[in-house]
Each structure stands twice: as structure tokens, then as C-alpha cells.
Amino acid sequence: MFTVEKEIKEQTKSIESTYIATKRFVEERGLPSFLFESDIVYFIGCGTSFYVAIFLSRYFTLKTGIESKALPGGEIHGAFEENIGRHYLKRAGVLISRSGDSTDTVLACRKFKENNLKTLGITLNKDSSLSEVSDETLILPINEEGIVMTKSFTSIILSFQMLVDINLNEDISKYAKVFGKIDEIIKVFENEITKINLIRFKHFVFLGLGMYEGLAREASLKLEEMSLSFTEAFSSYEYRHGPKSLADDKTLVCIFGEDEENNQTLEKELRDLGSTVINLGKLFKKTNIHSKNVAFLQILFAQILGLRIAKNKDINVDRPRNLDKVVKF
The missing domain is CATH 3.40.50.10490 (Glucose-6-phosphate isomerase like protein; domain 1)
Known part of the structure; x- marks a missing residue:
């Protein structure tokens, strides 16, 4: 059996682990409140993580009513002024990277910090560059060996949805039922x-x-x-x-x-x-x-x-x- 095939079929376990880890993150660290106090939130990733960003930006706006925008990491560090307006809105960024070491995403996070945007990083790697540079980091206990992202895609989405739902005082046990x-x-x-x-x-x-x-x-x-x-x-x-x-x-x-x-x-x-x-x-x-x-x-x-x-x-x-x-x- 291919590693990718095995990891596709392991998603019951990875999603359950993500659910437990995200609950613990909120209990121990609290919510990244700066996201929910912002006027606009940017969701950043590359490759599969960018498509996670698109999904989560729409979910975030649907649930909170806060405007959001999904962009590839390269658009931030390579064309910041063309993508991020010069205004005085409260702004924040969510940076998504399985490894936490994708150059485009790490550079984007640094660019945000240079411009005084607070950031939440989401990654599977606690020793990553993204973990070091983000203001807060949600680290998921998922080990994905395959080059092709599968179970990390569903786990990252679940983790952030839970943060949004908890902020709205919604019952997150609905996820456990699945x-x-x-x-x-x-x-x-x-x-x-x-x-x-x-x-x-x-x-x-x-x-x-x-x-x-x-x-x-x-x-x-x-x-x-x-x-x-x-x-x-x-x-x-x-x-x-x-x-x-x-x-x-x-x-x-x-x-x-x-x-x-x-x-x-x-x-x-x-x-x-x-x-x-x-x-x-x-x-x-x-x-x-x-x-x-x-x-x-x-x-x-x-x-x-x-x-x-x-x-x-x-x-x-x-x-x-x-x-x-x-x-x-």
C-alpha cells in the first residue's frame, strides 16, 4: 500500500487527534482574540495550504461577518503593496504551512510583522521557522510522511473551524459525532x-x-x-x-x-x-x-x-x- 493511500485512510485518527489538540490549545492558551477583533483577516498559504486558506477565509467570513482575503504567500512578500492596502483598519494574518518552513509562507509572515500585523501560524512542526516568527502558533500532532498532502488538509481546516466556533460559543461536540x-x-x-x-x-x-x-x-x-x-x-x-x-x-x-x-x-x-x-x-x-x-x-x-x-x-x-x-x- 502506498504511504499516501494509508494516510487517506488514517483520517479518522488524525481528525480525532486534531480535535483533542485544538481543545487543549484553547484551554491552555486561549483564543487568538486579535483575529476576531480585526476589520480584515488575511489567510496565507502555498499549494494545498493556499486552498486551505481559501476555504477557511470563506468560512471565517460566513461565521463572523469579518471581511477576509486568501492569498498565496508569494503575493505578500513579493507584491505586498499591490495586495495589502494602505489604510488604518485593524488587520491580522493566518499563515498556514504543513512543514512551517515553506519559504514563501515564512517570508509572508515576516512581511506582516514588519507592517505590524499580528499573526497566527498553523503547522504540524513545532520546531519550524513559522512557529518562531508567528505571534501565536497552533501546532497539530499529525505526522504526514507523504509528499502529497491529504490528512493535513482536513486536520488544519477542522482546527481553525473549531477556533471560530468556540469564539461564537457554539457546541464543538458536533465534530466529535463525525x-x-x-x-x-x-x-x-x-x-x-x-x-x-x-x-x-x-x-x-x-x-x-x-x-x-x-x-x-x-x-x-x-x-x-x-x-x-x-x-x-x-x-x-x-x-x-x-x-x-x-x-x-x-x-x-x-x-x-x-x-x-x-x-x-x-x-x-x-x-x-x-x-x-x-x-x-x-x-x-x-x-x-x-x-x-x-x-x-x-x-x-x-x-x-x-x-x-x-x-x-x-x-x-x-x-x-x-x-x-x-x-x-
């Missing part, structure tokens, strides 16, 4: 993927609106990294504005989100073009989980899909082409 269902979710997704003749597809498209756009973009990256497939990702309704010209009977489209009318309409439009469409909201209902709070678990579908396509192509997912576990320069 621990025992993750294996079931994986089985439902595996069964669905088994029904699909993946060999005939030459083009994979992932769509998502709001925080689900973060999942769509991460799904696209997973297939690129794991299976060297031609993939694209878009905010759902943007796909109508030009990109759908490439849709045909060799296109597999996955729509992240809830099974609501707008997604159903989009699904029908794309089926009429000959494409095969997976409505993740509809599929997620089969797991009997209806809470938007664990919407991030829909990403498991893309992780399993990428693994299955890679196996069909006889690609070693533990050695993705041209990639390193930590990007330093």
Missing part, C-alpha cells in the same frame, strides 16, 4: 468511483462556490500531483463563462457543495454537453451527514479519485514528479 463516520464516507466514495470508467476521461473539472471553491481547487491539484492528469478548477458559475467550451463526453466534472437547486441546474447543463457529472452534495447525502460544518470532508472524494487514476496509470503517488515535500529557496 469521527465514527469517516470510514463510511471513504467507503461510499470508493464505491462511487469504482462505478466510473475512468480510463475514458481526458479532462477533469472541479467546481465549487464560496468555501467549496477551496475544495475544488485542492481537488484539481490532487489529480495533477497524484495522476498527472489534465485538470481545471473554477468558482462554479464561472465555468459557464468560457471554460465550458472544452466540456465533452471525455470530461468528468465534480461539483462540490450542497445538493441545492443551482447545483442541480448546473449539473443538468453539463450532462447535456455530454460530460459525466458527480454532484458531491448529492453523493454526500448517502453518508447521512447533513452538516455544513464538515463540508471539508468532501475532499476525500478527490483524494481517492486521484489515487485510483494513478493506479490505473501505474504511477507511484509516493514519488510525484518534480515535487518536494517542502518548497524552500
